[in-house]
Amino acid sequence: MPTWNRRPKHGQIKPGELVPVADRIRWVLGWRAILGVAVLVVWWFSDQAHGTDRAWIGWAVAWPVVTTLSLLASRAGRRVARSALTLSLLGDGVLLGTANWAMPDQHDAMGFLIFLHAMAVTLLASFRTGVRIAIWHCVITVLFVDAINLGMLADTSPNVSGATLWLQFAALWLAVLSTAAFAAKNERELRRRRHDADLLRQFGLGVTSAPDPASVAAALAEFGYAELPAHRVVVVAHVGGATEHDEPQRLGATIENGRLTVLNRLGPDSEPGRHSVIRRAIASGPQLVRGVDPRTDPWLAGMLPGARNVVVLPFAVDQIAGAMVVEVRRRRLERRVVETALQAAMHASVAMDRILLTEHIRRTAETDALTRVANRKRFDEAFAVELGRSAAEGTDLALTLVDIDHFKKLNDTFGHLTGDEVLRLVATVIREAVDTTDLVARYGGEEFAVIMPGRDAVAALAVAERIRLRIGALETVTAVSASLGVATCPAHGTDAAGLINSADAALYESKRNGRDQVTFASAEPDREPSEMAR
Incomplete structure (x- = not known):
């Protein structure tokens, strides 16, 4: 069975998740136990602490124990844990609503706990669960108000106007929706970062097994073409000799309209000039230019004729120096995308250097030290x-x-x-x-x-x-x-x-x-x- 079809074990992250569902459920259930204790603390300092109905106080005391036991539901599988979470969250709403009615002198404290409960569920469980809990708190409040108006419950608090009630609801919804919006933005950014990290990991693993530097240059060109995204990509690298006996060479790759061309040996005309944008990038970091100047970069201009919106991402390590030059499809690029591509370029340079060093070691083991021919x-x-x-x-x-x-x-x-x-x-x-x-x-x-x-x-x-x-x-x-x-x-x-x-x-x-x-x-x-x- 493929691993992505298996039920995730404790602590295992499914594709697309930032935190395992089992961990989320356990955290929410743990927070609920703290919430039950907080309600009892508020009740203890309430003026009604010694005159409260025994049934209500019995449930209030038992609820932290029930929520603690519900932590065991996560061990019974995801479906059981979700059911336990749903029922316990509904019970939280009933407990908080009852406590709010039973302790009129603690309306501010209980209102704070209701807000805190809804926001914590939004952060720890999910945005949709937080919205549902906000609705549930509103429903519980309305039910208690109606029960008091119908004489089913004793009126323990001053009359609350409809405007005040709607103001409380608006504040609750504002808190939940604001928390959800900020959390969604952060989670989206975290997902993007994780996506970028996965891309870099896969790219790094891929170039690790590359047979030669030209293959690494080709892989880097394909990465830039797919991820930036790009119209055209040119990768050029100067591969120096590991020793004075090794001949330096220039190589690279280019990709246009999805067609990849590997450039195993480049001529001296590919050497960047003194004022080349590639030299500037290697010296001072990535460059974003409107086009390639044929006067300073004749070879590069010939490879990318008429290019617009060009990003130059340099790489250099030991005996390797070069750049990935990308003609992007849009003028503005996210910093995250540029940083990911730049890290991929650095991964590529390290892979090239490793191949060069491995080849040097192999040749050293197979070469006569005195005459420089095979041993x-x-x-x-x-x-x-x-x-x-x-x-x-x-x-x-x-x-x-x-x-x-x-x-x-x-x-x-x-x-x-x-x-x-x-x-x-x-x-x-x-x-x-x-x-x-x-x-x-x-x-x-x-x-x-x-x-x-x-x-x-x-x-x-x-x-x-x-x-x-x-x-x-x-x-x-x-x-x-x-x-x-x-x-x-x-x-x-x-x-x-x-x-x-x-x-x-x-x-x-x-x-x-x-x-x-x-x-x-x-x-x-x-x-x-x-x-x-x-």
Whole structure:
């Protein structure tokens, strides 16, 4: 059964409620117990305290006990609790009316309690219940007046004129209706605030699972389009690198007529100028402008041509800075709506920053600290994935192993700092010599590995030769060369061990034949990699 169809338990709030009905009922019943005690206190100080009819005083004493016991009705379910509340509220009216008749010297105090009762019911139960109680108090008063006029009850008070009676009724109704009006306004505002809080919570949960910053920008654009509401929305964000090795980028999203467009990479023309409204918003807070000036914001004006009534909501946190620019449908916006959208923008910036940090941590765990290429762990994982894809799709896969010649001698002669610099330079030229779809990894020591999906033997050998030539052209304190071995799948194996063994055997052949050359693996490698001398 869906949760919204279940009967709410104690303290559980149904959709649309600010306070559970069970709690409201319990509070009203509790207040009634206090009211019964207050009537007895007023009676005690009344001049008629010792001459009152025993039946009336018996009910007056018993009523607080009855109202206290009625608190247990909330445990029997909502229907029983509502019935108990209705009957007890009607009994309150009878008790207060009787006390008002029985204690003529306490008319002011009893009138105050009647007013207080009606206002408390209006606040604690509901506005409609408060109005009904006001009607009930008026009816009880009229019944007592008629009973006195007909001689059914003793006249214990001076004659009350009709004008005075209507004045009392008007005052009661004014108090109840004023309380109801102010309470309704406050409750409406509380409902709006709760609605906004729910929207922000749902938005925050949604962007938490976003895979990349562009997806967060798209979610923010959809939020602004739906909630402000808007004709058009543009979200632009500058995503800085977490370290000096990470390349900053600009991205965003735009939505118009319900059509969302994700802008994964924006050009340098999207950079806001010195006097851009986006820069002003980031520096001093949200901006409301009549339109976008093409002179100060040419890119934004191109994204929102002819825009009117534009709201710029900035966001900035750590490595993230940007804005949500919204062309709203109406000139005036509630402050609450703007604040909600601004908080959503901040949620989005935090989510982008979290994604950036998570990506940085992941890359750090998979990157060799010295050479900034993939480490052995990342190589093993990627190689297994590519072998599986090659087997499933029947595509080519090539593996190239690169080993720097005489690297130990270079370290011994020029020192390890020079050796580290050579490793960094070799890693850089290998990365520049291959495609972006290829993976370059430091396989171990001075040896690198390149996974080349979709490459046959001819293409793989061409790339390997290009790598060799570029390494040989490096300008360092001494000449640097490398030996390379190339193997392909499925010609040299379909598993990781077989393919690596073939490429390593080819690399050994390059070294044995004089180094500084590329060798393609034979069909059956005749040596184990552990036997090879470097």
